[in-house]
Amino acid sequence: MRAAILHQANQPLTIEEVEVSKPKAREVLVRTAFAGLCHSDLHMMEGLYPYPVPVILGHESAGVVEAVGSDVTYLKPGDHVISCLSVFCGTCANCTTGHPNICDNTEVKLLPGAARRYSWKGQVVHQFANLSSFAEQMLVHENALVKVEKDIPLDIGALVGCGVVTGVGAVFNAAKVEPGATVAVIGCGGIGLSAVNGAAVAGASRIIAIDTVSSKLDVAKQMGATDVINASNVDAVAAVKDLMDGIGVHYSFEAIGHKVTAEQSFAMLRPGGVATIIGMVPYGTKIELHGADFLRDRKIQGTSMGGNRFRVDMPRMLTLWKQGRLKLDHLITGHIKLEQINEGYAQLKSGAPLRNLIKFDS
Ligand SMILES: [Zn+2]
Ligand SMILES: [Zn+2]
Missing domain, CATH: 3.40.50.720 (NAD(P)-binding Rossmann-like Domain)
Structure with missing residues (x-):
């Protein structure tokens, strides 16, 4: 599958053919539909936050489940999902006191550089924020996903996955x-x-x-x-x-x-x-x-991430959008191709667009 790789801060991303592993017990393989160009990724591109490279950035996305690991019961192939970087374990002190957005279980919320889910030319490519959305496929823990109704446009879904939540x-x-x-x-x-x-x-x-x-x-x-x-x-x-x-x-x-x-x-x-x-x-x-x-x-x-409990919050926010109370359509500047990602970020730096989203060909 194709993905945009950051090789070093302050260098353009390059589009490469990347190998993705098979889902382990609680992992889910998602076919990415849309990925938003959020400002936060720019911090990594500009070296303002340290992160191991090479890395596939992107963390605001929605797509369709392609395959699930042997222990996954929450999702099945064909389900529509929104991703969230607030992956949670459900059992740590933060999760069980109502703060799953700051889950600190590093077996689920892997530390930067720990994931071994992608490779390029035989070397590990790091996963960003347990997601890596600037890729045609994402391999993530099931608790990084929320299932949504199939009538939700997936570009709206992607926006909800970071900026809106x-x-x-x-x-x-x-x-x-x-x-x-x-x-x-x-x-x-x-x-x-x-x-x-x-x-x-x-x-x-x-x-x-x-x-x-x-x-x-x-x-x-x-x-x-x-x-x-x-x-x-x-x-x-x-x-x-x-x-x-x-x-x-x-x-x-x-x-x-x-x-x-x-x-x-x-x-x-x-x-x-x-x-x-x-x-x-x-x-x-x-x-x-x-x-x-x-x-x-x-x-x-x-x-x-807005103190989210995203499996509760995101469906609620989508209901508010359907009712016309959250006016999310105003946030979408346009759809671009994966190959246009560097231009898209140059535009974002200039302050012009609100949100461009990468539309992946399915
Ligand atoms: Zn973001
Ligand atoms: Zn936890």
């Missing part, structure tokens, strides 16, 4: 935004727009979307933003406070992964407010906060 999940699971609360979202890519839309579904009374690209702010309005701020012209913190009678918001979400915007997300909170950092702040970067801001019950927290 992360952004909407940050609102529902991590921050638990309540009806009437006020919200600000910094960064209106696929994840930030999902947070905007999630806040609308949660019943927030004001939803302030912040970005430097005006076309993204237009989409934010269609997805539920009540106010928009173009941060290329103004100071985002001052502008949010202006809109909020000088006080700030109850909940802020940082969906870029920059030091400055992470600091801004905390600075724009009202007393008692909660800032949630969704973006991947580059490895080793420190953020600085004013200590006095903590005196009035302000909080800042991280969230991994």
Whole structure:
């Protein structure tokens, strides 16, 4: 099968013929239908997060089950599935206390470099995030998959597999935004727009979307933003406070992964407010906060993949999409071929598209 391989940071991916192993007891072989070009993969391509190479990146995907291992009962060939990098064991302390997204069982959630599922020219090709979606086939643990109805378009399914579950999940699971609360979202890519839309579904009374690209702010309005701020012209913190009678918001979400915007997300909170950092702040970067801001019950927290319980959350989110409440179609810029992946990422770096998805020929 064909896959896009990263051989070294800051080099283009190359499309190669890759060997995939047969499913072991609890593994599932999936024929990939769509894989989204998520910003997080770019961190590996640019060397901002360490990862062993060569590696097949990609972690936002959906497809059809081709084969299952001898112990798999949850799925059978022909089932439609969404993948999630939050593979869980179901029995560790994190899983059994309601936090399967931070499962720490390394027999299921393999550490970087541990998987031996793919090879190229006789050498191991590493699996990224227990998935490796930029490939025609994925060999994954069954607990990295959720089964979905066959009427769900698989490009919508793929989006739900990372960007949507992360952004909407940050609102529902991590921050638990309540009806009437006020919200600000910094960064209106696929994840930030999902947070905007999630806040609308949660019943927030004001939803302030912040970005430097005006076309993204237009989409934010269609997805539920009540106010928009173009941060290329103004100071985002001052502008949010202006809109909020000088006080700030109850909940802020940082969906870029920059030091400055992470600091801004905390600075724009009202007393008692909660800032949630969704973006991947580059490895080793420190953020600085004013200590006095903590005196009035302000909080800042991280969230991994929207604090998901994805086998519950993803079908719910797809129901909200069917009802027209999650407006996920707005997030899709277009479909591209696997061979166009480098161009697709160049475009993403330029800030233009929301989500391009690789459409695999089945
Ligand atoms: Zn992602
Ligand atoms: Zn676990």
